[in-house]
Amino acid sequence: MNFELSEEQTMLRDAAQKYLRAAYGFDARNQIVASASGMSREHWQRFGEFGWLGLGLLEGHGGFGGVVELIQVAEAMGAALVVEPYLASTVLGAQALTRAGSPAQQAAWLPGLASGQRILALAHGEADARHELSYVTTRATAKDGGWLLSGRKSGVLGAPWADGFVVVARTSGAVDERRGISLFLVDAQTPGVQVAGYRAYDGSRAGDLVLDQVVLGQDALLGVKGEGMALLEKLIDLGIVVACADALGAMDALLRKTGEYASTRKQFDVPIASFQVIQHRLVDMFAAVEASRSLLMMAALHAEHPDAATRSRAVSAAKAAIGERARFVAQQAVQLHGGVGMTEELDIGHYFRRLTLFCNLLGSSDHHLQRFAALRAPV
């Protein structure tokens, strides 16, 4: 058993924190959010130069490290409220290719993803599916040796920025069947592909993907036809671990900032931190952060477990519990800041919104609690 980061992992974590603190301050970040594109290509390429966008990718395509490395960077990004599509592209998009792409698909995409030249988004959700991954109505039918793709995907992270999409579609079976799900690699410029994009409440960009009679070649299929569910679950599980790390970064920042605020804000002539009710609330926030950190570690250590049920149980446990704690920490941070915590001007509310979106990202706490219970190993 070993719960320490290696020297390289520690260096990666420290470097990410240091760079983002210096170059990605709150004001700079807000300018990025308010810009027309809503992201900074400059930062994104810097992230690529640092190697952050190659984490977990194949070594031959500019990649190194794995989930432990990914969560070091993601935690720093959560603390800095980074809006660029780290989870969307580096994890969900690039990992689909890493795990199931053909050599040609990998060669075409991975170097550009690792360097920060290109962005690849995963389009798996649908409006009526809610959190259920196997509910897929988007259809791909075989046509002229290739594929014809039609449907609407929703909640696609990073969609307005994406150069391409990994689209989850049904090649056979009923809408909620686990069998018959396939993944396709779709260039954003393909005729019939349309993005209904928006700025999300956490400052990032997302959108619905409208697919209208999109004609794809045979080589667009990613992985094995009809067998995409296992891959999708693996991707989402990994994405959840990284999302939890991002949330932890935000929670930790809120705890620190709230402690500092309570120590300086005076009422009744004394710092409000001198009141026991405030102290105990801070301790409840601290306990929530620490438990989340423990569960994140647990989930990360199981993220590549060969047994899918063992892996998913660990991940769902973490998402269920960290989701609830993220909501608690976010709400209490606003509460303890009082009126000023309600203002757009302060960063507290921006963390609050990020964590609120996290609660329903890649499955809610309720969803994952039920999944955990269903996956329980027999007595």
Added chain:
Amino acid sequence: MDIDFSPEDMAFQQEVRAWFKAHTPTELKRKTVTGEMLQKNDIVQWQRRLDTQGWLVNGWPREYGGPGWTPTQRYIFDLERAAASAPVGLSMGVIMLGPVLIAFGTPEQKAQYLPRIRRCEDWWCQGYSEPGAGSDLASLKTTAVADGDDYVINGSKIWTTYAHWATHMFCLVRTASTGKKQEGISFLLIEMDRPGIDVKPIVSIDGEHHLNQVFLTDVRVPRKNLVGREGQGWDIAKYLLTHERTSIAGVADCKAHLSNLRVAAAERRSGGRPLAEDAAMRLKLARAEIELMALEYTNFRVLAATASGKAPGPESSLLKTMGTAVQQTLSELDVEIAADQAWPWHAQGELGDGRFAHAMPHYCFSRAATIYGGSDEVQKNVLAKMLLAGAR
């Protein structure tokens, strides 16, 4: 980072598992699973059995009879012990006084007491709380006044667990009433058969007799019974509170408890179907298991920090509050699963010996976990102090 045991640790695990399987008495297993209170003789016999194996004082250094295990081995031992439904069965002497004497005792005190603790020849109780000193422990008033070669002790201790079984008490007493109240406290050893000691039982809400009030009237003990220096008692008490960091969380016993709850939920019926299939019960058990996972990994993190030389202090407060919350949740679930099977007063009626005969008293007494050893509220004060020291 990895969670795999080394081959040596896995071999150790097999050895310990086999031993507990072969040597845990059936009657002790039954009591552990049902939550029945252990009697003094249960604990003494079990401790002597463990000591014969060399495993009793596994937290003590090798030179005092400890097996020299790594923290991981101690953790594995505890897991296997709990999984075999074997009780912790550790006394205050092994867990608390031993480490204090090892750290602060004179060579004579070590030689006199440590072997007797190991062989369970002495039974130690802890004299900390007083009627007027609970969470504000430092305001304790029991005095020890030097008189020739003796101290003369007057006052009263309360909530003294198993004082009625004890041959000795380690006690916080006031030796000075000037200066800071913490600085006038000393750590004193008292033989329970000294004249002037009166032990009165306190029956707790589980209907059992664990607790006592101890009255001390002109009790004389020799001055060599002082541990450390006069006025060092508070530091010694604090040392103790952070000493047992790994066991304070109670991870191993919680795991065994949850596993027993799952068996019980599978056996009990609801509308003729297994209660374990009930949607609400499933989610309650799932939630409890996730909280236990959070506790387990927090415990790992503290273990790792300790092993790498970072001395954790306030983390033990976190482990205590997290651990007792899980323990209480599980005890509560026992009563919930039992439903009316938890109603009969134990040892009465035909259900009096059943699986759930002790669910209710066990649950009742579990409420003490967030009160003793520093209440939840006191632990939060400690943690707040640490948090805000960083913030200022």
